[in-house]
Amino acid sequence: MLVIRHAKIFTAADKTYERGDIAVENGKIIAVAEKLPVPDYAEIIEADGLFAMPGIVDAHSHVGGFGAGDSQDLNEMTCNATPAVESFYAIDSDSKDFPRIIRAGITTSVIAPGSGNVIGGMVCACKSVGRSTTEMCIKNPVALKMALGGNPKGVYGSKNQLPMTRMGIAEVIRSNLFKARDYMQKQQAANGAPEKMPPYDQGLENICKVLRREIPIKVHCEQFDMMTTLRIAEEFNISFTLDHAWGASDFYDEICSAKNLVGVIFGPTGVGLLPGECGKVDIECLEVLDRRGVTCAIMTDGPIMNPELLVGQAGEAVRLGTPHERVLRMLTINPARIAGLDDRIGSLEPGKDADIVLFKGIPALDVAARCVRTIINGETVYAE
Amino acid sequence: MILIQEGTVHDGHGNIAVMDIALQDGKILDVGKALSYQNAEIINADGCHVFPGFVSAISVWGIMGPGWTDDDKTEGSSPITPQMDVTYAFDQDCMNFQKAYLYGVTTACVTPQPTNVLCGQAALYKTAGRTPHGMLVREKAAMVASVSDGVKKTFTKRGVAPMTHMGIFSLLKEQLEKARHYDPQKNGHDESCEALLPVLSGKTPLLVNCCTKAEAEAILALLSSYKEIRVVLSGAYGITDATPGVNEGRVSVLMGDHTESFLSHNAATQFDAIIPMMEAGKPIAISCGGDDITSGRESLLWNALHWIRHGLSVERALSCITSVPAEILGVSDRVGSIAPGMDADLSIWTANPFVTYEARVKHVFLSGNDVYTKEVHPSCW
Numbered sequence: 001m002l003v004i005r006h007a008k009i010f011t012a013a014d015k016t017y018e019r020g021d022i023a024v025e026n027g028k029i030i031a032v033a034e035k036l037p038v039p040d041y042a043e044i045i046e047a048d049g050l051f052a053m054p055g056i057v058d059a060h061s062h063v064g065g066f067g068a069g070d071s072q073d074l075n076e077m078t079c080n081a082t083p084a085v086e087s088f089y090a091i092d093s094d095s096k097d098f099p100r101i102i103r104a105g106i107t108t109s110v111i112a113p114g115s116g117n118v119i120g121g122m123v124c125a126c127k128s129v130g131r132s133t134t135e136m137c138i139k140n141p142v143a144l145k146m147a148l149g150g151n152p153k154g155v156y157g158s159k160n161q162l163p164m165t166r167m168g169i170a171e172v173i174r175s176n177l178f179k180a181r182d183y184m185q186k187q188q189a190a191n192g193a194p195e196k197m198p199p200y201d202q203g204l205e206n207i208c209k210v211l212r213r214e215i216p217i218k219v220h221c222e223q224f225d226m227m228t229t230l231r232i233a234e235e236f237n238i239s240f241t242l243d244h245a246w247g248a249s250d251f252y253d254e255i256c257s258a259k260n261l262v263g264v265i266f267g268p269t270g271v272g273l274l275p276g277e278c279g280k281v282d283i284e285c286l287e288v289l290d291r292r293g294v295t296c297a298i299m300t301d302g303p304i305m306n307p308e309l310l311v312g313q314a315g316e317a318v319r320l321g322t323p324h325e326r327v328l329r330m331l332t333i334n335p336a337r338i339a340g341l342d343d344r345i346g347s348l349e350p351g352k353d354a355d356i357v358l359f360k361g362i363p364a365l366d367v368a369a370r371c372v373r374t375i376i377n378g379e380t381v382y383a384e
Numbered sequence: 385m386i387l388i389q390e391g392t393v394h395d396g397h398g399n400i401a402v403m404d405i406a407l408q409d410g411k412i413l414d415v416g417k418a419l420s421y422q423n424a425e426i427i428n429a430d431g432c433h434v435f436p437g438f439v440s441a442i443s444v445w446g447i448m449g450p451g452w453t454d455d456d457k458t459e460g461s462s463p464i465t466p467q468m469d470v471t472y473a474f475d476q477d478c479m480n481f482q483k484a485y486l487y488g489v490t491t492a493c494v495t496p497q498p499t500n501v502l503c504g505q506a507a508l509y510k511t512a513g514r515t516p517h518g519m520l521v522r523e524k525a526a527m528v529a530s531v532s533d534g535v536k537k538t539f540t541k542r543g544v545a546p547m548t549h550m551g552i553f554s555l556l557k558e559q560l561e562k563a564r565h566y567d568p569q570k571n572g573h574d575e576s577c578e579a580l581l582p583v584l585s586g587k588t589p590l591l592v593n594c595c596t597k598a599e600a601e602a603i604l605a606l607l608s609s610y611k612e613i614r615v616v617l618s619g620a621y622g623i624t625d626a627t628p629g630v631n632e633g634r635v636s637v638l639m640g641d642h643t644e645s646f647l648s649h650n651a652a653t654q655f656d657a658i659i660p661m662m663e664a665g666k667p668i669a670i671s672c673g674g675d676d677i678t679s680g681r682e683s684l685l686w687n688a689l690h691w692i693r694h695g696l697s698v699e700r701a702l703s704c705i706t707s708v709p710a711e712i713l714g715v716s717d718r719v720g721s722i723a724p725g726m727d728a729d730l731s732i733w734t735a736n737p738f739v740t741y742e743a744r745v746k747h748v749f750l751s752g753n754d755v756y757t758k759e760v761h762p763s764c765w
Contacts, residue, residue, distance in 0.1 A: 066646070100651065150452060270643055270686060272678030273482055274449040275765045281680065306645040308693070312686055315741030365741055367689045 001025045002378060003038050007047035007358065010325070012054050012333040012347040022052060024354040027377040032348050045373070045380075051362050053328060054347050055107025055355030055376065056310060059265045059335035060218070060243050060299035063097035063109050064126070064133075065090035075116035077155050080162060080172050084203035085121035087111050088140050091133045097303045102128045102382045104307035105357035105371035108138065110339050112243075115147035115220040116155045118163060118172040122206055123218055125339050127355075128374075129381050142339050143218035143241065144210050146173060148225040149277045170228055177236050180207035216240050216262045222277040223247035226255065233260045241265055241338060243299070246278070249285040256292040263295040263338035268305045269313050283313060284320035286330065297335035298327075314364035327364050354378035385413075385421050386752070391429030391732060396436040396706035396721035398699045405434065407728040410752035414724050432746060433736045435702060436722050437490025437729030439508075440684050441638045441709035442591075442618055442673025446470075446479040446494050446509060446516075450765055457497040459504065460538055463546060464559050467575035468504025470494050471523050474516045481763040484511040484681040485748045485755045488731035491521055491719045493709070498530035498593035498618075498675060499538045501546065501555045505579060506591065508715055510729075512750050512761040522715050526616065527583045529556060530593035531603050534675040549599070553606055560584070560610065589614040589712070591638070595649040595675060597622030604629035616712055619674050621649045624657035636667035636712045639704075640674035642690045643683050647675055655694035662691075663700055669709035670701065685737060698738045728752035 002024040009017040011032060021036040022029060038044060065074040065087060073090035076082045091111060101109065107128055113120030122141040130136030148169050157164035163172055183204040190196035209215050216239040219229045226242050233240045239260045242248070248255060248264060255261065269283050286296050298317065300310045314327045322330075336346025345353050355376050361369030374382040386407040393403040393415065404419040405412060447457040447470055456473035459465045474494060484492065489511055496503035506526045513519035531552050540547040546555055563580035571577075582588040590613050594600045600622045607615055608629055617623065619640035623630055630637075639658070642650045662668045670691055672683035688701040696704070710720025718727045730749050737743035748756040755761065 096648070096651075100645070154452065270680040270682045272445065272448060272680055274452065275481075279481075279765070302645070303648070304644065304646050306643050306650075306690075308690070309643055309686065312643075312689065316682060318741045319737075319744055367737070367739060367741060368692050370693050 001039060001042040002045065003036060003042045004045045004047050004052060004356065004358070005038070007050050007052035009348065010051065010053040010328055011349065012329055013349045016325070022348060022356060024378045027354055029348055029352050029354050030350055032350070047358055050372065051359040051369070052348070053357055053359070053363070054332040055345065055357055055374070056105045056331045057297075057335035057339070057346060058101070058106050058109045058300055058302055058307070058310060059297040059338055060267075061109040061111055061302040062114060062304070063101055063111060063302045064092050064095040065111060066114070066303055067095075072114070074112075075114035076121065077116040080117055080152060080156050081119035081176050082117050082121050082203070083119045083144060083176065083206045085113065086124065086140065087113050087121060088124045088133060088137060091126060091136070093130055093133045093136055098128050101302060101307040102374050103371060104310065105359070105374055106307055106310060107355040107357065107374065107376050108336075108341070108345055109302065110142055110335070112143070112145045112218060115151035118147060118152045118169050119176060120145035120147060125341060127376055129376050138344065139339065139341055141206070141209065141215050143216050144206060145218050145220070147220035148228055149220070149222060151220065166225070166228070170232065173232055174235075176207055177211065177232070180204045180211055184208045184211060210238050211236065213239055218243055220244055223250070223280060225277060226251060230254060230258050233258070245285075247280040247282060248289060249282045250280070252288055252292065255289065256294055261294065263297060263334065264289055265297045265299050265335070265338065267299040267313055268301045268309070269316060270305070270309070283317050286317045286327070287320070287322040290322060290326050290330070295334050295337055296330050297338055298330050311363045311369070315367065318364050324365055385424040386427060386749070387419060387421055387424035388427045388429050388434065388732065391432050391434035393434045393722055394699065394702055395723065396703055398703060400699070405722065405730070407749060407752050410728050412722060412724055412726045412728050415722060427732070427747060429732050433733045433743070434722070435488060435731050435733070436706045436720055437731060437750065438488045438684055438705045439709040439713075439720050440484065440489050440492040441669050441671040441713060442495050442640075443492040444494065444497060444678055445482050445484065445492055445511070446474040446476070447496070448678055449478055458499055459496065460499060463501045463535065463539055463555055464576065465500050465504055466502040466527060466559065466579040468496060469507070469524065470496060470505065471507050471516070471520070474507070474509065476513055476516050476519060477763040477765050479509060479519065480512055480761040481765040482511070482681055485750055486745060487681045487685050488745065488748060489681060489684055490729040490748065490750045491715070493525060493713050495526070495528045495591070495673065498528060498532065499534045501529060501531070501535055501552050502559055503528040503530060508713060510750055512755050514761070521718060522713070524582070524588060525713050525715070526589045526591040527580065528591050528593070531556070531599050532593050532595045532619065532675055534593075549602065553602060557606060583613060584610065586612040586614050586634075589616045589714070591616040591618050593618045593675065595619045595621055595640070595647070597627075597652070600627055600630070604635070618671065619649070621653045624654050625661055626657075638669045638671045638673070638709065638712065641672045641677050641679060641683065641687060643672065643679070643686050644674070644677050650674070655691070659691070659694065659696050662696060662704060667708055667712050668704065669712055670704040671709070688738065692738060698736070701738055
């Protein structure tokens, strides 16, 4: 048993404690209260003056799969649509990315294929520690990754291949969805008779999970490309997340009324601006989206951005008007909910995984706040 | 005439006091207690914090884009292009589009991308304005060189030198020697040598992008036989107080970006070794530049905050993005501090942004104009 005592606690579950205790046993949180009994055999972490919060969840990351230079394993850019591939197989559990994100308080990352392809492949979620990817992975698949705009255009357009335009991108997505719909209908028509089943196709099997609404599509899109995502999701009645979502402030009404929207995963910010899809980076949109009921999260696109800037960007959201407590949810329970993992992670409540971070200073408020201890599954994996 | 009253003024040199500031004709006219001028427009800054306009010491704003690959920052036709000059590439629409002043950045040193051994000449610009010339603070402010892997990557894939650090350093040395022995009477006019003459004489600093410990040590070793050259190490993630030559008076540093982590050289920074040097007054500035990085308007402040999280004092962090880079880049007579005679470049915040994220910008004055609330600089982008 472990008891973290006397911390200021943000639970992400509609309760904060100015001073409270958290009890952990067998990797799970067993109690959170103002004062908990401490048995003799319990290990104690004295957290007086520290800020305790749920382990941070990065809802859009590529850690463990993007090495420096040419050693990347998350863009299978041999075909514009590779729904059969899975990010799980790209993740190096020994990557130096993981110790780095642990120091920043990130305990779970939703790890996606890159944006080189229109349909990039399956997305999984991993804890930041483990002896193997199998041990780290807590959900697979989480979503099917797609990408609109300049990335796939740049990869295939330069080879005079589809897609060279945004028209082509929409065509790639829609034709694959139609193909999977046919495949699914043939399977249903076969009614269990093996000789009538269509030939097995792993990519189409994966897209069928989207059509059956078992998983959302996770779409890299910015500015007006977001409207393409909305339109296609509506046409096929599939659920989706808007990832990056720069320029969302131009489309509040459309985004807030999209019935299949699972969440908006915003970021990264701090980038040079170019006309078109990099023309407007507006983290202030989170205040309005959140107030109007959209589940919002903030991402680093790791390892692109220093993982400490997940909290830094949250600070910018606070600066530009989003209430602090709402912003902390965007680092914890919201990304957990978007990934369908809120039964296990994202808040400090009895029964949840004991993923807890302690900050000196208040994250996203004090600029000097820094993570001083990271606990995953009840084990301290980093302590300053 | 604009009179900013009762703000907590941070002058960029470590001094803080509640003061009034008078602005006239684009300059700071006076700084003092209870100033009084007739017909002045009054800005009440009571409870607010006032800072000198931040100086971004390395940026590609103005020479990148408009397309992802269509820009004017990389003259990669040869590894040796010291004659290139960013003033011929600077597009005010690109700079205005960034709105860097929304985060208090009023001056930026625009540098060619550090992918050549000798990349060309940098210039300092204001971050908003109508024409390139009108925004120019200082041209030919530094000669930009690079000894990082970015150079190797550029030329290796073409099968031409340099594909190693040996190649980089031999090309650099050869060009410096060529310029040292340059005689226009004998050889005819050669701009690639002419451009290096003010570097060899110490008039213009040589800004060298170096990412690793080995690169920093190697460039200081090479330049130990060029005692006149004023050396500015940029990136510089590998330096410590023990790096041979780094403590010489002619050597200053622009620490590179820490917000990006893809290239991960910046994970090696020895904060514990460098911060005492900064606090002791060694000219070490904080920048948001480096290998292939296009920073956003928030990036310079974020970098300062990163150093604060690692133990740098708040006022020194401010100096490291104001007076220190201004001094290193030779523009401290105009920007980087709040004092009479300086350009009227300053930002007013509702709280101290080096302490809390709740601090919001209220006004930004750039050459005396309030670019935050009044003057609009449109961009055709």
